[in-house]
Every structure is written in C-alpha cells, then in structure tokens.
Amino acid sequence: MQVREYIVRRLLTLPLLMLGVSILVFGLSRVGGSPIGIYIEHEMSPAEVAQLEERYGLNDSLPQQYVAWLGGVVRGDLGWSGVSAAPVSEIILPKFTATMELAMLAALIAVVLGLSMGTFGGARKNKLGDHLTRVVAISGASIPIFWFGLMLLIVFYLGFGWAPLGRADPSIYARISHPTGLYTVDSLLNLDFGAFTDALWHLALPAITMGYGSTAIIARMMRSSLVEELGEDYVDAARAKGLPERLVIRRHARRNALMPTMTVIGLSWGFLLQGTVVVELIFNWPGLGRWMTDAVLQGDQATIMSYVLITSIIFLVVNLVVDVAYAYLDRRVVLGG
Amino acid sequence: MGWVMGGSAGAAGDVTKRRRVLSRWALLAAILLLAAACDGAATDAEDVGGEESSGGEVNNPGVFVHALDGEPTTLDPARAALGEYGEQVIIQVYEFLVDIGPEGPEPIPALATEVPTQENGLVSEDGLTYTFPIREGVKFHDGSDLTAEVVKYSWDRAMELNLPEGQASTLTDTIEETRAVDEFTFEVTLQEPNVAFITSVVYSTPAAIVSMEAVESNGGVTPGEPNEFMDGNMVGTGAHELISWERNEQLNFEIFEDYWGEPAALDARWQNVPEESAIVLGLRAGDYDAIQFQPTFAAELEDAEGIVFDTGGLLLEPFQLAFNLDIPEGVLPGGDTIPTDFFHDRRIRQAFNYSFDYDAFIDGILTGLGEPATYIPPGVLGYDPEAPVYEQDLEQAEQLFRDAGVWDEGFSVSVLVEDNPAFEPIGLILKDSIEALNPNFRINVRTVSESQFDEAHGTSPFEYAMWIKNADPFVDPHYYLSTYQHPEGEWGERLGFANGYEDPDQIAELIDSGFATTDVDEREAIYSELLPLLYEDPMWIYPAQEVNAQAYRDWVDGFVYNPLWKTLRWRFYDKG
Numbered sequence: 001m002q003v004r005e006y007i008v009r010r011l012l013t014l015p016l017l018m019l020g021v022s023i024l025v026f027g028l029s030r031v032g033g034s035p036i037g038i039y040i041e042h043e044m045s046p047a048e049v050a051q052l053e054e055r056y057g058l059n060d061s062l063p064q065q066y067v068a069w070l071g072g073v074v075r076g077d078l079g080w081s082g083v084s085a086a087p088v089s090e091i092i093l094p095k096f097t098a099t100m101e102l103a104m105l106a107a108l109i110a111v112v113l114g115l116s117m118g119t120f121g122g123a124r125k126n127k128l129g130d131h132l133t134r135v136v137a138i139s140g141a142s143i144p145i146f147w148f149g150l151m152l153l154i155v156f157y158l159g160f161g162w163a164p165l166g167r168a169d170p171s172i173y174a175r176i177s178h179p180t181g182l183y184t185v186d187s188l189l190n191l192d193f194g195a196f197t198d199a200l201w202h203l204a205l206p207a208i209t210m211g212y213g214s215t216a217i218i219a220r221m222m223r224s225s226l227v228e229e230l231g232e233d234y235v236d237a238a239r240a241k242g243l244p245e246r247l248v249i250r251r252h253a254r255r256n257a258l259m260p261t262m263t264v265i266g267l268s269w270g271f272l273l274q275g276t277v278v279v280e281l282i283f284n285w286p287g288l289g290r291w292m293t294d295a296v297l298q299g300d301q302a303t304i305m306s307y308v309l310i311t312s313i314i315f316l317v318v319n320l321v322v323d324v325a326y327a328y329l330d331r332r333v334v335l336g337g
Numbered sequence: 338m339g340w341v342m343g344g345s346a347g348a349a350g351d352v353t354k355r356r357r358v359l360s361r362w363a364l365l366a367a368i369l370l371l372a373a374a375c376d377g378a379a380t381d382a383e384d385v386g387g388e389e390s391s392g393g394e395v396n397n398p399g400v401f402v403h404a405l406d407g408e409p410t411t412l413d414p415a416r417a418a419l420g421e422y423g424e425q426v427i428i429q430v431y432e433f434l435v436d437i438g439p440e441g442p443e444p445i446p447a448l449a450t451e452v453p454t455q456e457n458g459l460v461s462e463d464g465l466t467y468t469f470p471i472r473e474g475v476k477f478h479d480g481s482d483l484t485a486e487v488v489k490y491s492w493d494r495a496m497e498l499n500l501p502e503g504q505a506s507t508l509t510d511t512i513e514e515t516r517a518v519d520e521f522t523f524e525v526t527l528q529e530p531n532v533a534f535i536t537s538v539v540y541s542t543p544a545a546i547v548s549m550e551a552v553e554s555n556g557g558v559t560p561g562e563p564n565e566f567m568d569g570n571m572v573g574t575g576a577h578e579l580i581s582w583e584r585n586e587q588l589n590f591e592i593f594e595d596y597w598g599e600p601a602a603l604d605a606r607w608q609n610v611p612e613e614s615a616i617v618l619g620l621r622a623g624d625y626d627a628i629q630f631q632p633t634f635a636a637e638l639e640d641a642e643g644i645v646f647d648t649g650g651l652l653l654e655p656f657q658l659a660f661n662l663d664i665p666e667g668v669l670p671g672g673d674t675i676p677t678d679f680f681h682d683r684r685i686r687q688a689f690n691y692s693f694d695y696d697a698f699i700d701g702i703l704t705g706l707g708e709p710a711t712y713i714p715p716g717v718l719g720y721d722p723e724a725p726v727y728e729q730d731l732e733q734a735e736q737l738f739r740d741a742g743v744w745d746e747g748f749s750v751s752v753l754v755e756d757n758p759a760f761e762p763i764g765l766i767l768k769d770s771i772e773a774l775n776p777n778f779r780i781n782v783r784t785v786s787e788s789q790f791d792e793a794h795g796t797s798p799f800e801y802a803m804w805i806k807n808a809d810p811f812v813d814p815h816y817y818l819s820t821y822q823h824p825e826g827e828w829g830e831r832l833g834f835a836n837g838y839e840d841p842d843q844i845a846e847l848i849d850s851g852f853a854t855t856d857v858d859e860r861e862a863i864y865s866e867l868l869p870l871l872y873e874d875p876m877w878i879y880p881a882q883e884v885n886a887q888a889y890r891d892w893v894d895g896f897v898y899n900p901l902w903k904t905l906r907w908r909f910y911d912k913g
Contacts, residue, residue, distance in 0.1 A: 037788030040795055041418035041502045042806070043827070048501030049795035051561070082788075084584040085410045085568055091584050150614055158622050165619055170589065170606065174581075281612040284619075286586040290611065294585070297756070299788040 003324060010320050017316065018309065022073070025308045026066050034058055035301035038082030056080075073309070079302030083294040088306045091291070096310065097181030098167060099276055099287035105203050106211035106272055111265060114215045115258075118222020122257070123249050125227050133219060140216025145275050149209040149282040156205060163205045166284045172198045206283040210275045214268040221264040225257035232256075259329055266322035270315060395892045396623040397606075401907050404608040404616050404625035408585065413567035414545035415495040416503045419809050420654075424542050425904035426588060426607060430478075431545035431573035434469050434488065434523070435535060439897040439909065442716065442812060444535050448472050448483060448546055448574065449523075452535060455855075464530035464855070465513075467539075471521040475597045477548040478571070478578040485517035487549045492525075494558050495543040504543045511538050532855045533813030540812065548572035576601040576908035585609055590907070602911035620644060620888060626912070627889035627896075627905055631758050632704045638888045645896070647887045648706065653717065653810035653900050655710035656763060657821070658693075658752070658878035660686055661802045663833025668800045672781060674749045675802060681836050686875050688737035690727040692770045698880045702762040706886050710879035712822060712871050716900065718857065719814040719864035725872045726879070734774060747777020753804040754782060755790040760805045763880050799831060812901055814864060815852040822871055823848045834876050844870060 029035070039052050053059045057068060072079060078088035121133035156163040167173075168183055176190040184203070187195035229235065230253050238248045276289030288307060295303035409423035414431055417423035436447035444452050449469040453459030459468045475483035492508060492515050499505045511531055516524040527534060538544060547567070552558065555566035571579040576598065577590040588607040592600055608625060610616040617634045619625045621641050630638065639646045660680040669675070680686055699707040709726040713719045738744045754764040764782035771778045783801075785793070793800065811817055819826045824834040824841040826848075835841045844867070851863040885900055894911040 033789070034792070037786075037792040039502065040788065040791040041421065042787075042791045042794060043419075043809075044501060044791065044795045046795055046797040049792075051501045055561070081584075082410065085412075086584055094583075095585075153615070153618055158618050161622070165615065165622070165624055166608075167586070170587065174589075282615055284608075284610050284612065284615050286583065291585055294611070297786050299786060 007320070007324065010323075014313075014316060018312065021312045022070060022305075022309060023066070025305050026069065029301045029305055030062060030065075032301075033299070035299060037299040038301070069305070073306075078306040081295070081303045082300040083291065083298050083303060088302050092288075092306055092310065094181055095286065095288045095291045098183075098285065099273075099280070099289060101182045101184060102203060102206055102210060102279070102285060102287060103269075103273060103276065105207040106275075107214070107269060108211075109207055110211035110214035110218055110268065110272065113211070114218025114265075115222050115261070117215070117219040118257075118261070119226060119249065119254060121219065122223040122226030122230065123245070125230075130223070133223065137216040137219045137223075140212045141220075143212075145209060145213060146278050146282065148212060149206070149279055152205050152209060153282065164202050167202050167286055168195075169198050169202075206279050206285055209283070210272060210279045213275060214272045217268050217271065218261065218265055222257060222261045225260050226253055229253040229257045255329070259326070262322060262325055262329065266318060269318050273311070395912050396890075397626070398912065399604055401603040401605045401627075401893075401910050401912070402608055402625045403605065403627050403905060403907065404610045404619055405629040406609075406611050406613065406616060408588065408607065408609040411563070411568045412571050412579070412582075413503075413564060414491075414542050414547060415498045415505065416500050416563055416568065417542050418502055419504055419542075420903075426571075426579075427542055427545055428902060428904065429577050429590065429605065429907055430571040430575045430579055431547065432575050433541075433544055433546065434471075434539050437536075437540060437812070437899060437901045439899055439906075441899045441901050442536070444540060446472075448475060448488070465527050467525045467527070467534065468518070469523040469525070471523055472597060473521055475574050476595045477551070477574055478593060479548050479551050481548050481550040483546065483574060484520050485523040486520070488523045488546055489515045489517045490549040490552075491546045492544060494547070494552065497558055497560050498562070498564075499560065500563060504541065507538055507541045508543055530853070532852060532860075533815050536812040537816055546574060577605055599908075601908040603907065605907040620890065623890060625890075626893055626910075627887065630886075630888055632702065632706045632883075632886070633758070635704045635706055635886060643891050645887075645889050645891050645893070647889070647896070647898075648884050649898075650885045650900060651708060651715050652883045652885050653714045654807045655714060655882040656759065656807045656880045657805070658689075658763060658767065658880065659804050659806070659828070659832060660689070660837070660876060661799055661804075661832050662836040662876075663798065663831065664802060665798050668798055669802060670751045670781070670783070670800070672749055673751050673802060674747075678836070679748070679750070679802065682741050683837060683839065683874050684737045684741040685743070686837070687873075688734045688741065689767075689771070690875050690878050691730045691734035691737065692767075692774055693727070693878055693880060694729050694766050694770045695727070695880060696729065697769075698763060698766050702759060702766075703881060703883060706884040707881040708884065710882035712868055712879075713814045713817055713864060714882060717812070717814050717817070719851070719861055721865055721868055724865075724868040727872075727875070729770070731774060738775070744775060745777070747775060747779070749779035749781065750802045751781040751783050753790065753793055753801040754784050755787050755806065756784050757787075759883075760807075763805050766880075767878075797831070810900070810903060814860075815848070818848045818851070818864075818867070822876065829876075832876070837876065838874050844874075 036049065036053055036056070036058050039056065040049055057065060060068070069079065076089055078092065081088045081091050084091045117133045117136065121130040124130045157165060172195050173183070176186055176192050176195050178186045179189060180186055183199040184196060187193070187199055226249070235248060235253055238252050276287060277293050279285065280287045280290040281293065291303065292307050294300070295307070405422070407422050409417070409426050410421060411417055411423050412426060414427050417427055432448050434447060434449040435444040435452050438445045446452055448471065450472050451457060451459060451470055453467045453469060455462065460466070471483065471485050471488060477483065492512070495503070495505050496508050496512070499509065511527055511534065513526045513528045518524050531538065551572035552564065552567060556564045569582060574597070576593055576596045578593045580589045580591050582588045586609055590605040592604055594600070610619060613631055613634065616625070616628050617630060617637060620628045621644065623643065638644055662680045664677040666677055695709060699705065711720065711724050711726055735744070752764045752767065754760050761782070761784050768780035768782055771780050808817065808821060821828055822844065823829045824838055824845050829835070838844050847863055847867040851860050851867070854860055885898065887898055889896055892912050894913045895909055897909050898905060
C-alpha cells in the first residue's frame with residue numbers, strides 16, 4: 001500500500017473514531033452525575049435548581065441531550081464553560097494555543113536534549129559520560145514535576161530574578177496582534193523582537209520543567225538502542241573500513257537506533273501532555289491543563305467533553321505522524337500491508 | 338591498502354578533530370551571544386513593562402496588581418451570587434446609591450447625594466418610602482449620563498431577570514415599587530419597614546447601577562435569561578473601567594478619567610493565580626502588590642522582605658457546622674446509624690459543641706489567624722464580646738452524651754464538606770474529637786467538590802445530617818440571625834430548627850423584634866437577651882472566625898480595608 005493511500009484511509013476513519021469517543025465521553029460524564037452542579041450557586045433552593053435545569057435542557061432525556069450537544073459541536077457550539085463564564089468555543093482556542101506553544105517547546109527540548117544525551121551516553125557505554133547521562137535521566141523520570149518546577153521558580157524567579165511568571169508581560173502582550181495565538185509566532189509576525197524575547201523568556205522555565213521527564217525517557221531509549229546497534233556486525237564492518245567512530249555513530253548506528261526511539265518519542269508526547277496540568281498551575285500558564293483542572297474539580301462537563309474530544313484528535317494525528325515517520329526512516333516498512 | 342588507509346585516516350582524523358574543536362567554540366560563542374541578547378531584551382522588557390523581579394524598585398509602576406486564586410464567573414450584578422468572585426470585581430467598577438467608607442460601617446453618599454434617614458426627611462414616617470437625590474453630572478464608562486431613570490432601570494432589571502443564581506431576592510423580597518420622580522430623584526416603596534434597607538439592600542450587588550444604554554444595546558432584558566454581554570462586560574460609573582478579560586488569566590482595568598469623585602491613582606489588574614505557592618512567590622518577587630492567601634503561608638509572609646503583613650479585625654464569615662433536624666426516613670447515606678430525630682435533643686447538639694477542638698482548628702489550621710466565633714460577628718451591631726461561646730470540654734460532652742442515652746450504643750453520622758483547605762480540616766477535627774471520646778462514636782467525613790456540594794445543598798430533603806460551610810457576610814445583624822437562627826428563616830425551615838428549639842416562638846419573636854425597631858439601643862438589648870438563648874440551644878457549631886489578614890508590598894500607599902467590602906478597593910491605593 002502507498003503511503004498516500006494509508007494516510008487517506010486513516011483520515012477517513014478519523015470521524016468514526018471521534019463519534020465513538022463522543023458517545024463514550026458523553027455517557028461517562030453523565031454517569032458521574034448531572035452537569036448542573038457547575039451552574040449552581042451555594043444555598044440555592046430546589047426550585048431554583050429546577051429553573052437552571054430547564055434553562056440548560058438538562059431535564060430532557062439523555063439521548064436528546066446527546067443529540068443537542070453533538071449538534072452544537074458540529075455547528076461549532078461547544079456549550080457554556082462554567083469555569084470561564086464564556087462559550088467553550090471562544091475559550092478553547094486561546095487555551096489550546098497556549099498549551100501547544102508550551103508543549104511544542106517542551107517537546108523540542110525533550111527531543112533535542114534526549115537524543116543528544118542518549119547518543120552521548122550510548123557512545124560511551126559504562127564510562128563516566130554514560131553514568132552522568134544515566135543520573136540525569138533517572139532524576140528526570142523520578143523527580144516529581146511539581147517539586148522540580150517549584151524549585152526552578154524559587155531559584156530562578158524569586159532568587160535570581162532571571163525568569164518571570166506567567167505567559168507574558170501584559171503590556172508587551174497587549175501591544176502586538178495575535179493572529180495565531182502563539183505568542184512566539186505572533187511576535188515574529190509583528191516584527192516585535194522584544195515581544196519574541198518576552199515570549200521565550202516566559203516559556204523557558206515551564207518548558208524545561210515540562211520536558212525534563214520526557215528528556216529522560218527519550219535519552220534512556222536512545223542510549224539503549226544505540227548500544228544495541230553498536231554491537232551489530234555492520235558497525236564492525238564500518239569500523240573495519242576505517243571510518244572514525246563519530247561517523248560510524250552518526251551515519252550508521254544512530255539512524256537505526258532512532259527507529260525504536262521514534263516510537264517512544266511519539267508515546268512520550270502523551271506523557272508530556274500529562275504534565276501540562278501541574279506545570280500550568282505552578283507557572284500560572286493560561287493553558288488547557290489549568291483550565292481542565294478547574295473544569296474537572298467543578299464538574300464543568302461542557303469543558304471536559306470538549307477537551308477530551310480535542311486531545312483525542314491531537315493524539316490520533318500525532319500517532320499518524322509517527323507512523324508516517326516510520327515509513328520514512330525504514331523503506332522496508334509496508335504500512336497496513 | 339592499510340598504509341593508504343592509515344595515512345588517509347591520519348589526515349582525515351586531524352581535519353575531523355579541528356572541525357570538532359571549531360564547532361565546540363562556535364557553540365560556546367552562540368550560547369554567550371544568546372545570553373547577552375536575552376539579558377538585553379530582559380532589560381528592554383523592564384523599561385517597557387517594569388517587570389523587574391526581586392528588586393527594590395516598585396514593580397509594575399502605574400498598575401495595582403491584585404492576585405487571587407480564582408476569578409468571577411460573571412460580571413453582571415444581576416447574576417453574581419453572594420460571596421462569588423464577581424462581587425469583588427463589581428464593587429470596583431459599578432457603584433451603588435450609597436457606599437461604605439474605609440472607616441465604616443455607617444453608609445455614606447455615593448451615587449445618591451444623601452443617605453436617606455427620617456431625620457433628613459428622606460425616609461417617610463411609616464418607614465416605607467425612601468427618597469434618593471441622584472448625583473448630577475455622573476458619567477458611565479460608555480459616556481451615558483446617570484439619571485433617576487437609569488437607577489430605576491438597574492433595579493427593575495435585576496428584579497425582572499430574577500436569575501436563580503443571582504441575588505434578586507434581596508430586592509424582590511423587600512421592594513414594592515420603584516419610581517423616577519424626576520430626572521434626579523429616585524424613590525422606593527418597601528413592602529414593609531426594613532431597618533437594614535440601606536446597608537443590606539441599597540448596598541448590595543443586585544442594586545449596583547448599570548448603564549441602561551449598554552444593556553439595551555446588547556440584548557436588553559429577558560426575564561429568566563442571563564445577558565451574555567453583561568456577563569463578560571462592565572459599564573458602570575466607578576473609578577475603574579474594565580478593559581479586557583483574559584479568561585482564567587487576568588482582568589485589566591484602567592483609571593476612568595471622567596470619574597465624578599476622587600480619581601484612582603493606579604490602573605488595576607486582577608491576576609488569577611490558582612496555585613498557592615506561586616501566588617506567594619509572586620508577592621515576594623514583587624510581581625503582585627497584594628494577594629489573597631491561605632493561613633498556612635502566614636509564617637512565610639510575616640517575615641518576608643518588602644512585605645507588609647497586616648492583621649486587624651475579623652472577617653464577617655464565621656465557619657459553621659450544621660445540624661439537620663428535618664431528616665426524612667431513608668435519605669441518609671448508608672452507614673449512618675442515627676435516628677431521624679437525633680439532633681432534636683439539644684443535649685446532643687451541646688455535646689457536639691463541647692467536643693470540638695477549637696484550639697486545634699484556630700492554632701493549627703488557621704495558624705493562629707482566628708478567634709472563637711459568635712452568632713453576631715465583631716463590628717456588626719449587636720456584637721457582644723461577653724456573649725458565651727463554646728470551648729472544648731470533654732467531660733461535659735461525655736456527660737451530655739450519657740444523659741442523652743447514646744453513650745453505650747454509640748452512633749455513626751456523615752458530614753458533607755466541600756473540598757476546601759479550611760472546611761475539610763473542620764470535618765477531620767470533629768471526627769478526631771468525637772471518636773476520641775468514645776470508640777462507639779463514628780464521624781464519616783465526605784469530601785466533595787464545590788459544585789457537588791452546591792448541588793447537594795439544592796436537594797430537598799437534604800440528604801445529610803451535618804455539613805460544613807461558612808456564613809455569608811452581612812452588614813446588618815438581622816440577616817445573620819434570620820438566615821441562620823430563625824426557626825422560619827432560610828435555614829431554619831430547611832433544617833427543621835422548630836423541631837429542636839425549646840421555645841422556637843421566643844427565638845422567632847426576639848429576632849423579629851430586633852428587626853422591627855430602628856432604635857440602636859433597643860436592638861442591642863434584644864440581641865443581648867437572644868444570644869444566651871442561642872448558646873443554650875445551638876443549631877450550629879461555630880469552629881472559629883478568621884482574622885482579617887492582608888499581605889501586600891511595602892510600596893503600596895494608602896492601604897485600607899473594610900471587611901464589609903469583601904475585598905480590597907483599588908481606587909484607594911497608590912504606589913510610593
């Protein structure tokens with residue numbers, strides 16, 4: 001099967017998968033109880049609660065509520081966010097772009113550092129360099145992200161005053177337009193390099209915190225894969241040909257070691273996104289993670305369901321990208337064959 | 338071949354080595370350049386935004402940054418619930434006919450030029466009609482003018498909307514009719530005389546004056562339906578006007594240049610910071626000028642450089658543990674063994690009050706920032722510092738449980754509590770206190786989210802024997818008593834107080850008579866008679882009342898706070 005056919009087939013099945021997810025999400029959310037809780041204020045009488053239920057259509061049957069909700073989703077109406085006091089559709093995009101910007105930089109840090117550290121360690125198996133990278137990797141996997149983030153804040157924000165809190169300096173943020181919602185990209189589009197630097201400066205600590213755990217996972221996988229590849233016969237042949245060790249690693253071993261590592265990189269994306277909740281809370285980042293935390297704690301089902309749908313789409317797309325990357329890396333792989 | 342390879346390998350090796358060295362130096366140079374650029378850009382940011390951290394200079398000059406762990410769910414005075422964050426924003430941007438000044442609690446003129454009294458003739462002799470002379474020349478943020486017609490419109494709008502989540506009943510339960518007598522005279526007729534009308538109705542969130550022009554241009558008034566424009570926008574007459582609201586992040590306000598009174602010195606920002614550690618770090622770093630914080634951080638803030646930690650007075654929201662005296666059969670959670678009339682016996686309720694470890698809560702959870710609570714808080718008319726309050730007395734508690742006949746058999750009862758850093762520990766302290774008394778006693782603390790708690794509160798019948806919350810703040814003592822003590826009040830009816838009071842008619846009569854007279858001395862005398870009766874026949878446990886603790890940067894000038902405001906009032910502050 002050609003790659004193009006494979007992509008088309010995956011995209012065609014995507015809506016069916018989304019429909020299934022929507023039924024599952026809606027059903028599970030209702031199992032947890034009525035969504036009326038987010039709209040109730042304290043000490044409301046039963047009559048007042050009934051009034052609210054009528055306003056939001058929550059006294060209709062469950063299938064009717066599902067159809068109404070799904071119809072709204074298709075029209076772009078994702079419901080009213082109780083935790084944000086605004087339509088979900090107005091809030092979700094700015095939250096999404098804020099989280100994506102943070103997640104992408106964190107992922108970039110994780111991939112670059114992880115691959116570099118893994119290569120560095122794998123090429124120096126059981127030597128000092130390998131041990132050092134192992135310590136860094138283990139600490140990344142075991143240090144609680146909450147604690148790590150707070151320590152960075154205490155040292156670099158409160159202590160040295162090098163890093164700021166939040167997403168942006170409000171006065172700088174307000175002076176540029178935001179066509180994409182990605183502060184870094186928007187600042188470049190506005191040719192405002194002060195804003196670009198402000199964006200990076202605010203991204204630094206949360207991105208490092210968020211990416212540290214994934215860095216460890218990627219580094220360990222890369223190291224293990226590289227060590228395994230360096231024991232293969234083709235590597236011995238390359239060495240015998242007189243290639244410097246550096247080229248042996250770069251041109252031969254590392255490429256093959258990337259294969260299993262790419263899978264881990266794809267899976268670590270989900271692990272990385274898990275950290276959004278804690279990182280956004282600590283660094284006061286106005287993203288999806290923080291928003292979702294409030295929504296879950298307050299039972300804001302409209303927000304929860306929208307978030308689950310969107311993250312499902314993201315996960316499916318990312319996995320599709322990983323599968324396509326596989327095909328690029330190893331031409332022998334026949335997708336879906 | 339070998340020597341060719343060797344020779345070639347040697348030359349290739351030198352080249353490779355040189356390239357490696359060069360690339361490392363290039364990387365180092367790039368890092369240094371980037372660091373220099375970032376430092377320069379950070380300096381630019383400081384020049385533009387003033388965001389210098391941990392420095393001695395004033396951060397964010399020109400802006401008062403108030404950091405809190407939440408944000409409004411609506412900005413509409415007709416929709417904001419009592420105690421909700423929206424009220425704290427509404428008071429900054431909207432105004433009322435009267436206000437409470439920093440020295441309060443006496444009301445002072447605001448959008449009305451006089452506070453109506455019988456002495457100045459603006460209250461009729463029968464106490465039913467109030468006349469408000471409206472201040473001329475007042476502008477709304479959209480440029481429209483304040484008139485009596487706009488005042489009438491604002492109040493009528495709140496009553497007509499009558500949103501269940503709002504506080505319209507504050508108006509609808511009191512007001513018979515509103516009239517714009519002329520362009521600058523507004524008149525109100527009450528359903529019956531109300532001694533607390535000015536402080537508890539006129540000075541209440543639903544009575545905030547909104548721009549008629551703004552509302553009519555943006556959806557108007559549809560009874561029972563919220564106005565989406567008013568939920569997210571504000572057009573008032575206050576010293577600050579809303580500029581933007583980035584959801585779950587911040588609200589930005591600017592000085593209203595055409596304000597009728599003394600203008601604010603600073604713009605303002607409400608910064609939403611849900612993480613407690615981050616909010617404290619932000620104050621210490623100087624990014625925030627004042628914060629809302631949990632008592633657990635008091636020790637850190639007290640000694641922090643550049644921070645003023647101010648404690649003075651008490652908040653007007655005492656913590657409460659409720660007894661349910663109206664439990665139908667079969668509604669309690671499985672595991673509860675108490676009979677439905679368990680709390681009818683006042684010995685049981687007294688015993689619970691004597692069991693609770695008040696010191697553990699005040700000294701432990703509140704870190705000393707609390708005091709024993711009374712039925713009328715300090716600063717409110719009728720407060721009596723000599724009024725009896727419960728202290729832990731385990732011997733007395735045991736005796737009362739024995740006298741009530743539950744000692745040997747024991748009991749198990751659930752307490753519903755909202756997931757909150759103060760409420761949940763109250764439940765756990767009660768559990769420890771009661772269970773330590775007798776191994777046959779069991780308290781099940783059921784912690785739920787705020788929305789689940791509010792939903793449970795809205796059920797009828799109420800499905801728990803006990804729950805924990807804090808009282809709403811009121812200006813007039815009548816509302817503390819009618820809401821939380823009166824047998825036919827809001828909670829008296831729902832929780833069946835008449836089943837427990839030894840003489841419910843006497844309690845009701847005293848509470849009603851305290852409201853029927855305008856004579857302050859007479860009211861105080863009535864409440865002095867009432868409070869010991871409530872102590873003997875308690876319908877609640879009052880674990881404590883929080884101290885009013887504020888933490889702000891030492892560069893804030895003119896810091897004042899009145900608990901009746903429920904928040905800081907930004908227009909009074911400046912930065913030195």
